[in-house]
Amino acid sequence: xxxxxxxxxxxxxxxxxxxxxxxxxxxxxxxxxxxxxxxxxxxxxxxxxxxxxxxxxxxxxxxxxxxxxxxxxxxxxxxxxxxxxxxxxxxxxxxxxxxxxxxxxxxxxxxxxxxxxxxxxxxxxxxxxxxxxxxxxxxxxxxxxxxxxxxxxxxxxxxxxxxxxxxxxxxxxxxxxxxxxxxxxxxxxxxxxxxxxxxxxxxxxxxxxxxxxxxxxxxxxxxxxxxxxxxxxxxxxxxxxxxxxxxxxxxx
Amino acid sequence: xxxxxxxxxxxxxxxxxxxxxxxxxxxxxxxxxxxxxxxxxxxxxxxxxxxxxxxxxxxxxxxxxxxxxxxxxxxxxxxxxxxxxxxxxxxxxxxxxxxxxxxxxxxxxxxxxxxxxxxxxxxxxxxxxxxxxxxxxxxxxxxxxxxxxxxxxxxxxxxxxxxxxxxxxxxxxxxxxxxxxxxxxxxxxxxxxxxxxxxxxxxxxxxxxxxxxxxxxxxxxxxxxxxxxxxxxxxxxxxxxxxxxxxxxxxxxxxxxxxxxxxxxxxxxxxxxxxxxxxxxxxxxxxxxxxxxxxxxxxxxxxxxxxxxxxxxxxxxxxxxxxxxxxxxxxxxxxxxxxxxxxxxxxxxxxxxxxxxxxxxxxxxxxxxxxxxxxxxxxxx
Numbered sequence: 328x329x330x331x332x333x334x335x336x337x338x339x340x341x342x343x344x345x346x347x348x349x350x351x352x353x354x355x356x357x358x359x360x361x362x363x364x365x366x367x368x369x370x371x372x373x374x375x376x377x378x379x380x381x382x383x384x385x386x387x388x389x390x391x392x393x394x395x396x397x398x399x400x401x402x403x404x405x406x407x408x409x410x411x412x413x414x415x416x417x418x419x420x421x422x423x424x425x426x427x428x429x430x431x432x433x434x435x436x437x438x439x440x441x442x443x444x445x446x447x448x449x450x451x452x453x454x455x456x457x458x459x460x461x462x463x464x465x466x467x468x469x470x471x472x473x474x475x476x477x478x479x480x481x482x483x484x485x486x487x488x489x490x491x492x493x494x495x496x497x498x499x500x501x502x503x504x505x506x507x508x509x510x511x512x513x514x515x516x517x518x519x520x521x522x523x524x525x526x527x528x529x530x531x532x533x534x535x536x537x538x539x540x541x542x543x544x545x546x547x548x549x550x551x552x553x554x555x556x557x558x559x560x561x562x563x564x565x566x567x568x569x570x571x572x573x574x575x576x577x578x579x
Numbered sequence: 580x581x582x583x584x585x586x587x588x589x590x591x592x593x594x595x596x597x598x599x600x601x602x603x604x605x606x607x608x609x610x611x612x613x614x615x616x617x618x619x620x621x622x623x624x625x626x627x628x629x630x631x632x633x634x635x636x637x638x639x640x641x642x643x644x645x646x647x648x649x650x651x652x653x654x655x656x657x658x659x660x661x662x663x664x665x666x667x668x669x670x671x672x673x674x675x676x677x678x679x680x681x682x683x684x685x686x687x688x689x690x691x692x693x694x695x696x697x698x699x700x701x702x703x704x705x706x707x708x709x710x711x712x713x714x715x716x717x718x719x720x721x722x723x724x725x726x727x728x729x730x731x732x733x734x735x736x737x738x739x740x741x742x743x744x745x746x747x748x749x750x751x752x753x754x755x756x757x758x759x760x761x762x763x764x765x766x767x768x769x770x771x772x773x774x775x776x777x778x779x780x781x782x783x784x785x786x787x788x789x790x791x792x793x794x795x796x797x798x799x800x801x802x803x804x805x806x807x808x809x810x811x812x813x814x815x816x817x818x819x820x821x822x823x824x825x826x827x828x829x830x831x832x833x834x835x836x837x838x839x840x841x842x843x844x845x846x847x848x849x850x851x852x853x854x855x856x857x858x859x860x861x862x863x864x865x866x867x868x869x870x871x872x873x874x875x876x877x878x879x880x881x882x883x884x885x886x887x888x889x890x891x892x893x894x895x896x897x898x899x900x901x902x903x904x905x906x907x908x909x910x911x912x913x914x915x916x917x918x919x920x921x922x923x924x925x926x927x928x929x930x931x932x933x934x935x936x937x938x939x940x941x942x943x944x945x946x947x948x949x950x951x952x953x954x955x956x957x958x959x960x
Binding site for chain 2: 411416
């Protein structure tokens with residue numbers, strides 16, 4: 328479904344990701360995890376074509392998005408949805424208009440049908456009746472759900488979620504986790520999540536890849552429940568078990 | 580139980596064990612509140628005592644943190660400068676987790692403050708030059724993107740976001756009309772009044788009408804309108820797009836398959852191209868009305884003679900000249916506003932910088948293009 332091969336990402340002269348290669352299998356929920364600043368969001372940006380890698384390739388359904396022509400790239404974009412960390416709903420438009428935007432642009436449906444579809448999308452994320460609200464009038468959790476509805480607008484084959492539960496309370500976070508699993512089950516959507524929220528990881532992830540800030544590469548791959556206790560790398564076990572590493576400072 | 584006030588401030592006393600061997604006994608809290616106050620006093624003391632050996636006794640200390648450590652580091656530095664020895668006794672172990680840092684040389688570590696000197700100047704100069712080059716490259720690239728978007732609209736007119744264009748025509752044009760009308764009216768009034776002071780001496784009051792109309796229609800009308808639009812709408816374009824950029828809305832548009840230039844910049848640029856010339860015409864009319872008020876009420880001219888003189892002196896060429904200038908200014912203002920918005924990176928201050936930069940760059944470019952128009956006209960004749 329999605330293949331990343333030998334990807335190197337830089338900001339200026341600084342290498343952020345070095346020689347990253349992995350596959351995303353159709354229908355799975357893959358979580359990209361790692362500590363703050365390890366390049367999770369950077370990797371996500373490269374996977375959807377928002378940033379161009381220094382070297383390496385990203386294949387979505389066989390096409391390399393780093394080298395393909397604009398028309399192919401736009402066709403690929405129609406098959407993916409993305410939920411940004413702060414939802415990225417267009418502030419000047421209502422929730423309904425935000426969701427209608429890609430539907431009206433690409434489906435060719437009449438306005439009345441688009442309206443019905445918008446309501447269906449909103450009800451799928453339990454936001455029915457909120458189509459006339461502006462993003463600024465919604466709470467953090469509602470914004471995330473509205474962003475999810477927009478990401479799902481064209482029933483994408485791959486859904487990318489950047490920190491879907493960041494800044495949300497545990498109850499709302501678990502609701503979002505639930506929603507992610509339902510989307511995966513009902514639509515068979517391949518889901519790639521970037522997060523370091525352990526609850527989300529253990530609840531939704533079937534497979535994880537872990538990035539490391541020091542090596543700038545993948546240090547673990549597999550089932551998070553297995554990695555938690557059986558990873559040969561102490562840094563991986565430490566991450567999954569929330570163990571502190573502060574030993575050398577006077578703040579003991 | 581001891582009252583906390585008792586230990587609110589640090590106190591110390593100094594004893595001399597034998598000639599040149601001193602001990603400072605600290606009591607109370609060595610924390611952020613109390614420690615900085617005593618550093619200077621202690622350093623003065625050490626300066627006068629010139630100890631062979633100094634021992635800091637922490638047994639009476641109730642609390643000790645990195646600010647307390649700072650006191651010890653400063654004392655150690657001062658004693659070593661006097662070629663003396665520095666020791667610490669901490670029998671109660673209040674500072675045991677942090678005292679090992681006393682061995683580290685913090686003076687050698689990298690300063691968080693910017694270094695000065697020639698190296699820094701060269702670095703900044705190089706950085707600024709590179710920045711100008713990358714800005715220029717971004718500006719040219721954005722201009723190309725705008726041209727491509729307009730060519731796409733020519734081929735597929737449906738790709739224009741017509742509702743947004745109308746909205747920006749209202750925001751940039753209709754909403755700006757009152758302020759432009761008022762400014763132009765007052766400007767016409769001022770020009771008429773000031774010129775009449777000179778022309779009255781030669782009995783040439785009627786030429787006030789010529790001065791106001793020619794001055795406003797070919798020069799001041801387009802410039803004043805452009806400056807007001809740059810201040811109102813250019814900054815708003817930059818701030819709106821800049822905010823969308825930092826909140827990832829533009830990324831979201833891109834991933835949904837929309838061209839951000841076509842979606843955000845084209846409606847704004849097109850709206851400006853339509854309304855700025857109209858605003859300029861209104862500006863001309865209100866300025867002439869301002870001149871008319873002075874002509875009729877102060878210079879004793881009749882309204883009909885003033886208007887006849889205005890119509891006689893204004894040719895179609897003058898009006899078209901002013902309008903064509905205003906179209907160029909409209910492109911400059913909206914292009915720069917959108918460009919600065921798309922260039923925004925960072926947080927809230929970056930949005931403010933983008934808005935400021937949009938206005939400053941627009942006004943500079945307006946004056947630059949006006950000069951080019953003036954030179955062009957001198958060759959035209």
